[in-house]
Amino acid sequence: MSVGWVAAGATLVSGYMGSKAAGDAADAQAQSARDANQTQWNMFNQTQQTQQPWVDRGNAAGNRLQYLLGISSSGSNGVPSYQPLTKASLVDTSAGDWRPNADLYASDAGYRNAWDQFITAHQQRFGDLPNLAKGSDLAATQEALLANSGLNLDALNASRQQATQQQTQSDPAYGSLLRNFSAADLQNDPVYQSGLQFGLDEVTKGINNMAAASGSLLSGATLKALTKYGNDYASTKANDAFNRFQTQNTNTYNRLAGVAGTGQQANALVASVGQNMANNVSQNQIGVGNARAASAIGSTNALTNGISQGWGLYQGNQLYSKLLGGGGGGGGGGNALGSSLPTEGYSGMYAELGLK
Known part of the structure; x- marks a missing residue:
């Protein structure tokens, strides 16, 4: 086998190896992207699992708050809808x-x-x-x-x-959080009920004692003083009861809203992690696509170059063989290959090269 054929074969093998290396590199990058995507997915699942109790508590608090506000999930007459059987x-x-x-x-x-x-x-x-x-x-x-x-x-x-x-x-x-303060609420206020009568009795006793000492126990002035004090005292205590009613409702709302808010924050965190995961996975997929495209181009180039170079070496070998094998009359001088090239040989070489 001539040196030219060996060189051409080696060039083709080199081109194939270059093409395979490009494909292997793309496969490695694709596997790396799959591993990265799995890591992203595992992290998302872990985050979702960790945050789920907070989401559940937030939903429960939100549902209770909705009920106390008289808000219907169905929007029909302000009454919660029954979940139908199917x-x-x-x-x-x-x-x-x-x-x-x-x-x-x-x-x-x-x-x-x-x-x-x-x-x-x-x-x-x-x-x-x-x-x-x-x-x-x-x-x-x-x-x-x-x-x-x-x-x-x-x-x-x-x-x-x-x-x-x-x-x-x-x-x-x-709907209790939207209900107005009523007489029933006043009567059901334990502080009002326990403190009102005691306060009235004590002050009435004091006014009567003062009136008795001055000889005006049953006078109009004493009755007027008792009436005024009773009205003022009852109004003050009623206003205190109203303030307690408002404070209790506000506390209930704030506590439920706070727990519902933590659920909303947990849900937002999961959504953010999910969005980041989607972005990263998309970038990994784009990277794999680019790697595949580059691999296809690199593989094609390697094979094309190998074939082209191999073909060039083959043609060179053919030309070289003709130069060594062509000849006729006229002695020529020695050459570096140790053979004698006749003048016709040189003319043949020039013709092969398109020269005159």
């Missing part, structure tokens, strides 16, 4: 193994009997409880429970919605 709520799948709807099982005999029959038949046939992971047919089970229980979901929901509204409207706590 076919999907007939089976509780939250624990893996299926369980009945606890409320319906306790309150509706038809549903309870249908569920017991279903579970008994399932265990007799399969030996365990139904579970989506085990291939149990949830849709068919829901249809069977609805048919066998005799439930009319529309009628049941309407009845429960009405009961919820009646119960809510009769609850003094509902």
Whole structure:
């Protein structure tokens, strides 16, 4: 094998190796991006898990505050809406193994009997409880429970919605933070009730003692003084009761709003971490795309250069072979290769090179 063929082959191998190296580099960068994305995802999940209790407490406080303000989640007549039952709520799948709807099982005999029959038949046939992971047919089970229980979901929901509204409207706590101070609130104020009569009795006793000492116990002036003091004292105590009413409502609102606010902050933190994760993952994906594009270009260039250089060496080898093999008359001098090149050889070389 000639030196030219060896050089051409080596160039092609070098081009292939360069192309493969470009692909390997892109694969390494892609794997690095996947690892980085997984780290981002793990951090987001950890943050969400850590903040979830605060979010839950915030939601609970917000719901209670909404109730005390008389704000309806449905916006209908200021009364909270009953969460209607649907076919999907007939089976509780939250624990893996299926369980009945606890409320319906306790309150509706038809549903309870249908569920017991279903579970008994399932265990007799399969030996365990139904579970989506085990291939149990949830849709068919829901249809069977609805048919066998005799439930009319529309009628049941309407009845429960009405009961919820009646119960809510009769609850003094509902909308209490927006209710005006009333005589009932005054009478129910323990400080007012315990202190008013004692204060009136003590001051009345003092005025009467002073009037008796001056001989005017039953005079009009004494009665006027007692009446004025009683009115002033009662007004002061009533105003104190009103201030306590306002202070209690304000304290209740501020405490619930504070807890709701911490939930909102926790939710905002999770959202911020999620947004940062999305941005970082997007940048990683863009980086992988750029690396793939650069790899494709680099791989193509390496192969193209290898082929081009190999072809050039092949052509050079062919020309070199012709120079060594061409010839005829006329002696020529020695050359560096140790062979004698005739004049015709030089002419052939010039012709190959396009020279005259």
